[in-house]
Structures are given as C-alpha cells and as structure tokens.
Amino acid sequence: xxxxxxxxxxxxxxxxxxxxxxxxxxxxxxxxxxxxxxxxxxxxxxxxxxxxxxxxxxxxxxxxxxxxxxxxxxxxxxxxxxxxxxxxxxxxxxxxxxxxxxxxxxxxxxxxxxxxxxxxxxxxxxxxxxxxxxxxxxxxxxxxxxxxxxxxxxxxxxxxxxxxxxxxxxxxxxxxxxxxxxxxxxxxxxxxxxxxxxxxxxxxxxxxxxxxxxxxxxxxxxxxxxxxxxxxxxxxxxxxxxxxxxxxxxxxxxxxxxxxxxxxxxxxxxxxxxxxxxxxxxxxxxxxxxxxxxxxxxxxxxxxxxxxxxxxxxxxxxxxxxxxxxxxxxxxxxxxxxxxxxxxxxxxxxxxxxxxxxxxxxxxxxxxxxxxxxxxxxxxxxxxxxxxxxxxxxxxxxxxxxxxxxxxx
Numbered sequence: 001x002x003x004x005x006x007x008x009x010x011x012x013x014x015x016x017x018x019x020x021x022x023x024x025x026x027x028x029x030x031x032x033x034x035x036x037x038x039x040x041x042x043x044x045x046x047x048x049x050x051x052x053x054x055x056x057x058x059x060x061x062x063x064x065x066x067x068x069x070x071x072x073x074x075x076x077x078x079x080x081x082x083x084x085x086x087x088x089x090x091x092x093x094x095x096x097x098x099x100x101x102x103x104x105x106x107x108x109x110x111x112x113x114x115x116x117x118x119x120x121x122x123x124x125x126x127x128x129x130x131x132x133x134x135x136x137x138x139x140x141x142x143x144x145x146x147x148x149x150x151x152x153x154x155x156x157x158x159x160x161x162x163x164x165x166x167x168x169x170x171x172x173x174x175x176x177x178x179x180x181x182x183x184x185x186x187x188x189x190x191x192x193x194x195x196x197x198x199x200x201x202x203x204x205x206x207x208x209x210x211x212x213x214x215x216x217x218x219x220x221x222x223x224x225x226x227x228x229x230x231x232x233x234x235x236x237x238x239x240x241x242x243x244x245x246x247x248x249x250x251x252x253x254x255x256x257x258x259x260x261x262x263x264x265x266x267x268x269x270x271x272x273x274x275x276x277x278x279x280x281x282x283x284x285x286x287x288x289x290x291x292x293x294x295x296x297x298x299x300x301x302x303x304x305x306x307x308x309x310x311x312x313x314x315x316x317x318x319x320x321x322x323x324x325x326x327x328x329x330x331x332x333x334x335x336x337x338x339x340x341x342x343x344x345x346x347x348x349x350x351x352x353x354x355x356x357x358x359x360x361x362x363x364x365x366x367x368x369x370x371x372x373x374x375x376x377x378x379x380x381x382x383x384x385x386x387x388x389x390x391x392x393x394x395x396x397x398x399x400x401x402x403x404x405x406x407x408x409x
Contacts, residue, residue, distance in 0.1 A: 004188070005128065009138055011186035012121050013145035014179040015075060019118040020149030022082060022110055022172045023051060023355065025157035027235050028254050030359075031243045032165050037100050045236065045359040050104050052356030054111030056349050062116035063123070063345020071124040074116045076183055079176045082113025086172030093166030103169075110172065118146070122348065123340040124187075126332040133276040136329045140272005143325045147265035151258045154239075158254030209335060209343065217343070219391040220331050221350040223286070226384050227320055227327075228354030230293065230377050233362035234313065235261075237373055240366065246306055256306075260313035267321025275326060277333070279394035282326040287388040289322030294381025297374040319381065330392070 026033070026047060034044040066074040088106030092099035125138040160167040210217060235257060242248045242256060275281050296316035300309050327347075335343045365373050 007186045008128065008188060009125070009141055011179075011182035012124060013142055014182050015079070015121045016118045016142055016146040017149040018079070018172070018175040018179045019082070019114050020146050021153050021156065021175060022086070022114065023048060024150045024153035024235070025160075025168050025171070027232075027359075028154040028158045028239050028257055029161045029165065029168055030236070031240060031249075032161055036165050037098075037103075039100060041240070041363045042360060043100070045363050047103060047107055048232070048236075048359045049356045051107040051111040051114065052352045054108050055115045056352045056356060058112055058115035059345045059349040059352065060342065062120055063342040063348075065116070066120045066123065066345075067340070067342055071120050071127065072183065072187055074120050075124070075187075076180055078113045078116030078120070079180045079183070080113070082110050082117060083173040083176030083180075085110030085113055086169055086176065090166060090169035090173070093169055106169075113176075118348065120345070122328060122332055122344045126340050126344075131277075135333055136275050136277060136282075136325070137273055139328045139332060140269060140275075140325045143272060143328055144265055144269040147261060147268050147321065147324075151261040151265050154235075154254035154257035154261070155251060156254070158249075158251045162250050213334065216392050217331065217334070217347075219387050220327050221347055223290070223323070223327055223384050223387060224347050224351040225354040225357075226380050227290075227293070227323060228351045229358045229361075230316075230354075230380055231264075231320060231358070232355050233358030233365075234316070234373075234377060236359040237362050237366060238309070238313065240363075241370075242306075256310060259310055260317035262317075263314045264317035264321040267318045268325050271322055272325040272329075275329060279330070282330050283388060283392050283394050286323045286326040286330075286392070287385050289319040289324075289326070290381050290384035290388060292316070292319030292322065292381075294319075294378045294383075294385060297378035297381065301371055301374050301378075316377075316381070323384075 030044050030047070033039075033047065034041060037044070062074055062078065085106045085108070088109055089103045090106075092102035092106060096102060121142055122139065125142055126135055129135045129138060156171075157168045160171060238257060239253065242253045248256065271285055275285060293316045296312045296319065299312040299315070331347045332340065332344055362373065365376060
C-alpha cells in the first residue's frame with residue numbers, strides 16, 4: 001500500500017471515530033443525564049435512539065447521492081451538519097433550564113449528518129483499491145477505528161462528564177472540524193470512469209442487484225442489525241448496572257465499559273488484515289463470531305458477579321470483532337462499484353436499526369430478571385450463526401468483484 005493511500009485511509013478512519021464518539025460517548029453518561037434532566041430511563045435512551053432513527057431514514061439517500069455526486073462531496077457537508085447538531089445539544093444543556101426537547105432536536109441534526117458520513121466511508125474504501133485483499137484490509141482498519149472509538153468513548157465520555165455533565169456534547173463539533181480538514185487535504189477518491197445513471201435506470205439497476213443477490217445481501221443486512229442491537233443493548237445494560245447495582249461511576253465505569261470494547265477493536269483489526277479476499281474465510285469468521293457471541297451469554301446465566309460478567313462480555317466482543325469486518329468485506333466486495341454506495345448504505349442503515357432499538361428494548365428487558373437479558377442476547381447470537389451457515393454460500397475465493405454472483409448466492 002502506497003504512503004498516499006495510507007494517509008487517505010487514516011483520514012477516512014477519522015470519520016467513524018468521530019461518529020462513534022458522537023453516539024457511544026453518551027452511553028456511560030446516560031444515567032447522569034437522566035438525573036440532571038429528571039427524565040425516565042426510556043426518555044434518556046431516546047437521546048441515542050432518535051439519532052439512529054434519523055440516520056436509518058437518510059442513509060440510503062446519502063448512499064445514492066454519493067454514487068451520483070462522489071463520496072467526498074457527501075462526507076464533508078455531513079460532518080459539518082453533525083458538528084452543528086453537537087453545538088445545538090451543547091448550547092441547550094449549558095444555557096436552558098429544561099433542555100431535553102432541544103437536546104433531542106440537536107441529536108436529530110447530528111443523525112442527519114451521521115447518515116452521510118460513516119456509511120459513505122465504506123464504499124469509498126472499496127473505490128480506492130482494485131485488489132480485494134487491500135479492500136478487506138482497509139475495511140478492517142475502518143472497523144477498527146469504529147471500535148476504537150467505542151473503546152475510547154466510555155472513558156472519554158465519563159472523564160468529560162466528571163468535569164461538566166454536558167461537556168461530551170461539545171466535543172463533537174471540535175472533532176467534526178478536525179475530520180473535515182483531514183478529508184479535505186488527504187482524501188483523493190478516484191474519478192468516476194463513467195457518468196452516473198439517471199435516477200430511474202439507477203433504481204432499476206439496484207433492484208436488479210437485490211433480486212439477483214438478495215439471499216445473501218438481505219442476510220448480511222439482518223446480521224448487521226442483530227450484532228449492533230446486541231452490542232448497544234448490552235453496553236446500555238452494563239452502564240446502568242455498574243452505576244445502580246455496583247455504585248461504580250465516572251472514569252472507573254468508563255474503563256470497565258472499555259474492556260470488552262478493546263477486545264472487539266483488537267479482534268476487528270486482526271480479522272481485517274487476515275481475511276484478504278477469501279470469501280470462505282469471511283463466512284466462517286462471521287459464523288464463528290456469532291456463535292462465540294451467543295455462547296458468551298451462557299456464562300453469566302450460571303455464574304454471578306461483575307468480574308464474570310466483564311469476562312463474558314470480553315468473549316462476546318471477540319466474537320463481534322470476528323464477524324463485523326467479514327460482513328463489511330462481503331457486502332462491499334460483492335456489488336458493482338456504481339451501486340456500492342447505495343447497497344452499502346442499506347447495510348449501514350440496518351446496522352443503525354440495531355443501534356436505535358438496542359437501548360430502549362434492553363431498558364424494557366431490564367425490568368425483569370437479568371437472565372432475560374442474557375437469554376435474549378445469547379439466542380440472537382446463535383441465530384446469527386445459523387443464518388450465516390444457511391444463507392451465505394461462497395463458491396470462489398479470488399474472483400474479481402464483477403463476477404461476485406459466482407461467489408456468493
């Protein structure tokens with residue numbers, strides 16, 4: 001990989017880092033926000049959920065526009081919008097006596113920005129390289145940056161909130177400006193070799209792709225939603241019980257939340273570097289990853305204690321780290337370049353469905369015994385492994401992207 005391409009990848013990696021911090025950094029702070037705003041657990045979970053709902057609706061639009069206008073022309077304005085949303089939430093928290101509704105409005109604006117940022121980075125990496133092994137390695141780095149943001153976010157969010165509870169909101173505009181500068185000066189996406197199709201033929205082309213490859217594409221879309229649902233749901237659960245049951249708050253809570261996320265980040269990085277263009281390896285990494293995720297929740301069903309819980313979540317994080325880069329690579333390398341932004345945006349949209357649904361549904365599950373949380377999470381992990389095994393069928397391992405119909409069915 002050339003030095004210029006490494007700089008480009010590093011700049012693109014700043015985008016998922018900013019977007020992840022913009023959401024995950026608030027998870028350890030939610031109990032504090034709940035107290036400060038005098039709202040219910042469900043209401044405070046909506047600060048995460050409303051951001052994700054807006055992103056779900058707009059990600060396909062951003063994907064289409066990136067196919068039409070170019071990736072960079074969508075990413076930069078999106079980062080600017082995300083920064084404006086951060087200013088709104090920060091200002092409302094600082095200056096208003098009852099800021100809850102304006103915080104939600106700011107999170108809506110951030111969701112609009114996030115729709116055109118992180119999801120467009122994935123096809124941009126696919127555009128940069130012709131070699132599928134380099135694509136997989138690049139996507140592994142992007143996913144590692146994403147998960148590193150999750151590792152950093154609970155520590156950073158807790159540390160900032162320990163100074164002033166709303167300070168995490170103000171970090172997003174600062175990071176957005178830095179990411180914009182990096183993208184402006186370091187990212188040079190390849191020029192489009194042919195003019196983009198008008199809307200109607202383009203939609204017909206995407207629909208044709210979905211019909212031809214729908215079996216494995218839809219499976220990957222569902223798996224993306226499942227894995228993020230479990231991840232964000234269990235992080236919300238862990239953040240809540242650390243504070244309410246074990247009376248651990250502040251930076252210490254952030255450090256504990258970071259432990260399973262560090263395992264996820266390390267495993268994502270290694271997986272992205274190792275899978276190359278081997279579709280069979282991608283399938284089995286995803287299958288084994290989901291199985292490990294599901295099996296990890298059997299441990300706290302029989303053994304109790306915070307140490308046991310954290311160990312089981314480290315194991316589960318390793319499973320997610322195996323599965324996520326493999327799913328990213330399959331969906332990016334499995335479609336034509338002209339449709340890549342739209343198809344990968346649908347995948348990203350489904351991931352955000354999981355992010356949006358996780359915290360509020362886990363808040364509901366937590367009204368019952370903890371075993372209910374572990375059983376549902378374990379079941380979803382095992383179900384994901386079964387879906388990979390049954391519906392993703394690699395046939396070849398080094399065929400060019402243009403013949404991906406021969407590889408995945």
